[in-house]
Amino acid sequence: MVSLPEDDAEDDAVTNSATADTDAIWAALAEVADPEVPVLSVVDLGIVRAVEAGPPVTVTISPTYTGCPATEIIGTLIREKLAEAGFPGATVRQSIVPPWTTDWISEEGRAKLKAYGIAPPKPRAANSGPIRCPRCDSPNTKRVSEFGSTPCKALWRCTDCLEPFDHFKCL
Amino acid sequence: MTSQQQDLFEYATRLGDSALILGQRLSEWCGHSPELELDMAITNLSLDLIGQARLLLALAGEIEGAGRDEDQLAFLRDALDFRCLLLVEQPNGDWAQTIARQFFFSAFQQLQFQALSQSADARLAAIATKALPEIAYHVRFAADWVVRLGDGTEESHRRMAAAIDNLWRFTDEMFLPDAVEERLTAAGIAPDATALKAGWLAAVTATLGEAGIAVPAPHRPVVGSRVGHHSEHLGHILSEMQFMQRAYPNAEW
Structure with missing residues (x-):
């Protein structure tokens, strides 16, 4: 917000x-x-x-x-x-x-991130539950690296659709 | 500058220089790391540290009030004027050496910045607060690798244990305050570095235990950065880092 x-x-x-x-x-x-x-x-x-x-x-x-x-x-x-x-x-x-x-990323921003293929950050207060694949929405995902192509992103992979994806790190 | 401003300038420079030189060291891995993911990770750490250095050296320049900004402090001082810890200027060596250096430094910096986030100096507190979430990533990354290599193959264990042992002698310097820091501690501005040692040792001992590596026996501490007495490595880093500003003074792009 x-x-x-x-x-x-x-x-x-x-x-x-x-x-x-x-x-x-x-x-x-x-x-x-x-x-x-x-x-x-x-x-x-x-x-x-x-x-x-x-x-x-x-x-x-x-x-x-x-x-x-x-x-x-x-x-x-x-x-x-x-x-x-x-x-x-x-x-x-x-x-x-x-x-x-x-937490200051707007709801609209989160929706845009997901549509763009980047898993949005979870709210820090409720930092539980799986990171969902932005493509197939599967909760079965795995962290590849905590550090991605920019400081704000981590590298993840979906174990169902097998696609790698970026996750916007929680900060 | 008042005498407290002089102390603050000195202290902000120490914090900024350690972040700057470690950031510069890590950037040497760019394109050379063991794996692509590690290349991205180590350069991300580098970027975070250079970001911290920028804030801290900009603050130092502001306190000094002599018109020097963070770029001038970074690029136009010589080795004797640098105040980075001897630990951070040590060469990258193999991956284990880089990880050991990072692990010792980040575990220390986390405790130091946690304390600084409560500093009576609001500017230092703001910078520490901003950097802490990033430092948590650095600590986790380095500690994970200490365990992975220590608890890995015979060769990886040998290298990790050697790196921990080799760099141990540079760790005492982090916990030896001088008169500058003692005055700032009395004013509620800087944490008492001596008091950070127990927490650091506990964290380091726990990770080394998981890695199956013994805590090294006490070494003769190597110190000197507070008065600008550096190892031979610093001059070489500076010659590379400062080359452009030395060759083309005041160039901007």
């Missing part, structure tokens, strides 16, 4: 045009794809922590893994998308407090 910035809870204090801007900024952000898992937008991924309409616009994002090389590219992509949407000169800030968790 994306945790909305506190400012959004104070609509009374925000002018109508600023609210309209904020909505337009969130809509633009929903079109910025994660470069490594392009089926997810940065909003689906839950890394957008705060939006200040400005001007200039300030967007605060949480890096997923500390060393994730996509974080900087995401910053550039956000600035480009916002410029296209009429918000030039946006600032993208990074914040590690509180640290990003896979």
Whole structure:
């Protein structure tokens, strides 16, 4: 779930045009794809922590893994998308407090991951039960490696349909 | 800088340099690991460590306030100014040596960062909190391999036991605080490194037991990183890691 910035809870204090801007900024952000898992937008991924309409616009994002090389590219992509949407000169800030968790991936994001062939992460609080194959939904799966092609993924294999698949690691 | 800022700069640099140099060491396995999955695993660990190093050295630069960022600290200091533990700069050797080094370091770093997540310095606490879930993966990966090799074939056991024995002399350094750390411990900023040893030894002993490897007899500790006295290996790592910035100063891409 994306945790909305506190400012959004104070609509009374925000002018109508600023609210309209904020909505337009969130809509633009929903079109910025994660470069490594392009089926997810940065909003689906839950890394957008705060939006200040400005001007200039300030967007605060949480890096997923500390060393994730996509974080900087995401910053550039956000600035480009916002410029296209009429918000030039946006600032993208990074914040590690509180640290990003896979629990912030939206329900829509989880469905998109599965459709894309990546087993979505389980909620951390209920981290039990099998990882299901994203293709045949079988619970009979086996971990091949805890580390996959990107920091956020592990390599699994379905023992029924025998297909290997990526699992989005719980963090 | 105030004297506490000087201590904090020094401490953040120690934490950052250990993460950086171990990350750089692990990256040497890229394309050379025993299996494809291990290549991906070890470079993932490398990436996590370089990510930690970036946060910690950026913080060190901010505390110093002299305009140096994490890149300048990483690429434009010489060996005498590096504060990484001697353990992490040791060569990769065979897979068993790499695993032993990782196992000793990650088990220590996990305890250290658990304590740091409660630090009176909110910035250090935030970085430690962010890194801990990643470190849990590192600990599990390294410990699994210590057991797999130790409890494997005669040859794998021989190599794993030799690696544990060879690197043991570098582990004391992790638990020997100096005046800088003692002052930071008194201020609630840094954990007392001495107090981390019992937990570390218990975790290491348990895994070595599972692996059928004896805990090594005490060795004469090898220390020196706190004052920049490194093994001969560090200069060679730096010559490779820093080559581009030395050849093309301030180049960006």
